[in-house]
Amino acid sequence: MGRVLERQKANEVTPSRQHAEAETAALHAEAASIKAEEASAAKSEFLATMSHEIRTPLNAVLGMAGILMDSELADEQRMQARTIKVAGESLLDILNDVLDYSKIEAGRLELEVVDFEIPGLVDTVKTVWDSQMSGKGIDFSVNLAPDVCPVIKGDPTRLRQIVFNLVGNALKFTEAGSITVNIAQNILPDGWLELQVEILDTGIGIPSDKLDSLFEKFTQADGSTTRKYGGTGLGLAISQQLISLMGGEIGVESTVGAGSRFYFTVKCEEGDRSNVASMDEDASGNSASNLEMDQKLKILVAEDNAVNQLVIRTMLEKAGHEIEVVENGALAVEAVQAASYDLVLMDVNMPEMDGITATKHIRELDGPVSEIPIVALTANALTGDRERMLAAGMSDYVSKPIEPAHLAAAMGRQCDLDVELESVVDTNDTGPQELTEDQLKAFDDLSDSLDELLN
Numbered sequence: 001m002g003r004v005l006e007r008q009k010a011n012e013v014t015p016s017r018q019h020a021e022a023e024t025a026a027l028h029a030e031a032a033s034i035k036a037e038e039a040s041a042a043k044s045e046f047l048a049t050m051s052h053e054i055r056t057p058l059n060a061v062l063g064m065a066g067i068l069m070d071s072e073l074a075d076e077q078r079m080q081a082r083t084i085k086v087a088g089e090s091l092l093d094i095l096n097d098v099l100d101y102s103k104i105e106a107g108r109l110e111l112e113v114v115d116f117e118i119p120g121l122v123d124t125v126k127t128v129w130d131s132q133m134s135g136k137g138i139d140f141s142v143n144l145a146p147d148v149c150p151v152i153k154g155d156p157t158r159l160r161q162i163v164f165n166l167v168g169n170a171l172k173f174t175e176a177g178s179i180t181v182n183i184a185q186n187i188l189p190d191g192w193l194e195l196q197v198e199i200l201d202t203g204i205g206i207p208s209d210k211l212d213s214l215f216e217k218f219t220q221a222d223g224s225t226t227r228k229y230g231g232t233g234l235g236l237a238i239s240q241q242l243i244s245l246m247g248g249e250i251g252v253e254s255t256v257g258a259g260s261r262f263y264f265t266v267k268c269e270e271g272d273r274s275n276v277a278s279m280d281e282d283a284s285g286n287s288a289s290n291l292e293m294d295q296k297l298k299i300l301v302a303e304d305n306a307v308n309q310l311v312i313r314t315m316l317e318k319a320g321h322e323i324e325v326v327e328n329g330a331l332a333v334e335a336v337q338a339a340s341y342d343l344v345l346m347d348v349n350m351p352e353m354d355g356i357t358a359t360k361h362i363r364e365l366d367g368p369v370s371e372i373p374i375v376a377l378t379a380n381a382l383t384g385d386r387e388r389m390l391a392a393g394m395s396d397y398v399s400k401p402i403e404p405a406h407l408a409a410a411m412g413r414q415c416d417l418d419v420e421l422e423s424v425v426d427t428n429d430t431g432p433q434e435l436t437e438d439q440l441k442a443f444d445d446l447s448d449s450l451d452e453l454l455n
């Protein structure tokens, strides 16, 4: 009897018990939210590490393929080297998509706000896609309504990324007919400009029951088309997120067998032509800066990865610069005191002493050496990395895989040199590239270490 009473008592809901239960629930919710935050932080950390680990060897693959294509090759070998380069570049695109998506999810993607020209965007879209469209026999046109404000404020790189993704999809899923890009503008009641972009294709179309979920990550309209067309299913999800960060919306209309119409809006303000920065490279990579400058530089490279050392050394020596390579930050601090250099290219992640610590040490040295320009070379791509490096005293930053044009621009900025912009020379015109003794030795060392690894 007593026990029954006790049990009844235990089941009674008294105000204090209600309060305790609410408190426990709140504690559980807090613990769950902390756990979720920790998991999200761990995911971002993991992706940053993965990005580094994947970009480092990819840097070597792309760099070496570029160097290989600059050498004298038979047609078949040139085609093989080109395949390596193109495949490496698409791997880099996928990696960038994964990183973009995780940056957006973690709320770490920041949009740029600069003045840029819409006709410039139109030219870029035409230049990059024209030859691929005509190669597939597709009529391609890009139309800009005459009343569109020529200069607007916004993020030109991200806007281009969205348009490229939609045009790329249109091309991927269209076998014949036409692809049209129309750009128009609307003035909203609150005075903002609304840019309206549509991409029309005459491709395979999308079944109506798939349209709703199309903008979710990893979604493809038809699992079986995945094998035929490839892709990660991230492009539209990223585009949608970027568009909503830009205050706009994306939508689609489609008829199976007839084609699709993707359309989006972004909110922006009118820009000022006098603030438009000159582009030092077009998006297609069709024009590149030459690493050859009006002055030969003596450059210290601090980089621990043997293949990357070789890629950077070859790029720079080919352009006539004098290169010294060390493999960690501590050796870099010693080297700048032992000899005089015009510039240091500093990898960020290195054993013994990392690039950031080494830079801090160099900035604390006595005399003019403390002011030597230091350009960070980094495979990390998360927002905030640039600020972290500049705060440590680095003068500039070039991300890996290294684009010669970006490296040349940073070198020009830091050493006050004029950097000439020129179109990529026809690689068939460049003569054979003799390897220097150092490069041959580095190749030998590399194959020795590979042998060791494999045996």
Ligand code: ADP
Pocket: 165, 169, 170, 171, 173, 201, 203, 204, 205, 206, 214, 219, 220, 221, 222, 225, 230, 231, 232, 233, 234, 235, 236, 237, 260
């Ligand atoms: P993916 O990298 O797979 O192309 P997206 O997110 O860009 O990823 O596209 C998701 C899916 O939407 C595609 O796999 C395809 O099924 C469908 N899709 C996108 N654009 C088109 C288009 N223009 N025509 C037909 N289907 C399309």
